[in-house]
Amino acid sequence: MDYNNLVLEKALRIVYFNVKSALEITKEEDVEKYYRLIFLIIKRRLRTGKKTRTNYIKKKIEIQRETLSKEDMLALKYLEDNLDFLHKVVEILVEEKCSSNWLNRLKEEWKE
Numbered sequence: 553m554d555y556n557n558l559v560l561e562k563a564l565r566i567v568y569f570n571v572k573s574a575l576e577i578t579k580e581e582d583v584e585k586y587y588r589l590i591f592l593i594i595k596r597r598l599r600t601g602k603k604t605r606t607n608y609i610k611k612k613i614e615i616q617r618e619t620l621s622k623e624d625m626l627a628l629k630y631l632e633d634n635l636d637f638l639h640k641v642v643e644i645l646v647e648e649k650c651s652s653n654w655l656n657r658l659k660e661e662w663k664e
């Protein structure tokens with residue numbers, strides 16, 4: 553796997569785990585709400601260089617002590633620079649409820 557694919561995979565993993573956690577807790581299916589949430593998480597992590605923990609009920613993003621890796625920072629920067637892609641990923645994850653089919657659907661739709 554080349555370095556660009558590693559960064560893209562990390563970016564997708566970041567979005568997947570945050571949307572999945574939020575869906576499990578809130579049970580809401582508002583794509584825009586999750587998009588804004590992921591965007592705020594990305595901004596906070598890029599600004600601090602630290603991992604975050606998100607309390608979805610209190611709508612609070614807490615900074616952790618652990619520093620993000622270079623690859624994580626690149627993945628976050630990629631998402632920040634490609635907001636249409638980020639929106640599409642969030643949209644598919646919410647619509648598919650993070651099912652195992654979400655990545656296949658993303659690959660199909662992003663080719664178009």
